[in-house]
Amino acid sequence: MDTLCVEEISLTGLMLDLMKVVPSLADQEGAALHLLDWLGCALAGAATSTGRAMAVAAGATECPFSGSRSSIPEHAFALGSFGSLLEMDDVHRAAILHPGPVVWPAVIACTSSENTARAPEAALRGYEAMIRLGTSVGAGHYAKFHNSSTCGGLGSTVAACWMLELSEEETQWAMAHALSTSGGLWECRNEPGATKHLHVAEAARRGVQAALAARAGIAGPKRILEGALGFFAGLAPDGTPANLLKEEPWMLHQTSFKPWPACRHTHPTIDATLALRDMKLKRPEHIVIETYADAVLFCDNPDPVDTGAAKFSLQHVVAVALADGPPKLDAFETAAIRRADLAAIRQICRVIENKEMTAAYPAHFGAKVRVTTSDTETVVDVRDAWGDTENPMSPAAVIEKFEMLAAWAGIKSDPLRAAALDTQNGAYLLRGLLDILPAPLNKEV
Structure with missing residues (x-):
C-alpha cells in the first residue's frame, strides 16, 4: 500500500x-x-x-x-x-x-x-x-x-x-x-x-x-x-x-x-452496435465483441436467464441493438430474453478482451464490434461511451x-x-x- x-x-x-x-x-x-x-x-x-x-x-x-x-x-x-x-x-x-x-x-x-x-x-x-x-x-x-x-x-x-x-x-x-x-x-x-x-x-x-x-x-x-x-x-x-x-x-x-438500462460495462458495445445497425448491413453470420477485461469478466453471458443477467450480457445487448435499435426497458424482460431472433444473434457472438482497451480502462470505457455478413466485414470502434465526459449527454438528453x-x-x-x-x-x-x-x-x- x-x-x-x-x-x-x-x-x-x-x-x-x-x-x-x-x-x-x-x-x-x-x-x-x-x-x-x-x-x-x-x-x-x-x-x-x-x-x-x-x-x-x-x-x-x-x-x-x-x-x-x-x-x-x-x-x-x-x-x-x-x-x-x-x-x-x-x-x-x-x-x-x-x-x-x-x-x-x-x-x-x-x-x-x-x-x-x-x-x-x-x-x-x-x-x-x-x-x-x-x-x-x-x-x-x-x-x-x-x-x-x-x-x-x-x-x-x-x-x-x-x-x-x-x-x-x-x-x-x-x-x-x-x-x-x-x-x-x-x-x-x-x-x-x-x-x-x-x-x-x-x-x-x-x-x-x-x-x-x-x-x-x-x-x-x-x-x-x-x-x-x-x-x-x-x-x-x-x-x-x-x-x-x-x-x-x-x-x-x-x-x-x-x-441505456444495462450495466455500464455494456454501453460502449451498445453504442458501437447501434452505429452498425444504422449501416443497414445484411444478416450477420458472425459477431466479435472486443472490450476491456472487466467488461468481459462481468458481462460475457450468451444465455441470460432473467432480467438481471440480461442487463449484464454483452451478447444480449448486441442482439437487442441490432434487432430493435436503442435498448428500451422492456428489452430485458423475460419475453425479450426468450425471443428466438435475439437468442440466435446471441449465439453467433464471441467476446474477447482487447488489451489496449484494458490498459485505457477505467479512464475510458471502450468496445469494438465486428460484424461479418455473407460478403462484408464491418467494424465500429468506440473509445468512450455516450454519457461520459468525452462523449457527454446534453442536459436536454x-x-x-x-x-x-x-x-x-x-x-x-x-x-x-x-x-x-x-x-x-x-x-x-x-x-x-x-x-x-x-x-x-x-x-x-
Missing part, C-alpha cells in the same frame, strides 16, 4: 479541508441535473417487481418513497432502494461506483424547510467523498467488494453531515462510523438475486445513521482511513491513499450519465431520459422535474412530493 505521511491531522480531516471550496451556481445546477437523473431512475425502479419487494423491506408499501412515518435512516433506506434497480444510475468511471443512488437518498432524508438550500452543496460533497475513496481503493478491493457499498457510506454520511450542519469534528466521527461498518461482498454477482441493490440502500442508511450518531456525541477514530487497523489496512491494502487528496474540480462533473422513466412508471413528471431542478428549494419540495407519491404502476421486470 502506498503510504502518506500524516502526523498531526488525519486523512478524513484533509479531505474535509479540500471540500471547503464554495460551489458555484454552475456546480449547483450540475448537482440538480444529477438529482433529476436519480429521481427518474428511482421512480421507474420502484415500479418493478424487485422495487415492490424493496418497498416491503423498507416498510413503505403504500407510499414507497415516504419517510413521514419512519426515522431518518429508514427514510434513506427506502429512498435508496430503487435508484440502481434498472442499471441506469450515474457512474464514476475511475472510482467504478454509482454515487447518485447512495448520496441523494441521504440528502433528501435529511432535508427540512430550514436546510433545503444546502442540498446541492451537500450532494457535491457527498459525491466528492465517495468518488475520492473509490479512486483510492485499488483493483484488489474492487475484485472482492462492491465499491458503491464500501465507499458509499462515506459519501452518504458527508452529505448528511452537511445537511445537518455538523461540526468538522462531528463530521470526522461520522466518517469513521460509516467506514467502520463498510461492507458489500461481490458474491452476489455469482447467483441470482438483488443483494447488489440492497448494498446501495444500506449504504445510504448507514451514512445517515453515522451522522446522527456523531451528532449525538458518539466519537469515532479520526485515523479510520490510514490507521493500522483502519479502512485501507483492512479492506484495500493495495490502495493508493494519496488519491484522496488530489487537486481536482468537483468530482460530480466527472460523473457519467447512463442512457438527461431530461428526456427522466421523462421516459417517469412515463414508464405512470407518474406525472412536471412537478417532480421542476422541484429537482430548483437549486434553492427543490430538495424540500421534492421530499414533500415523494412523501405522498403512490406506488407506481406495476411492471413485470
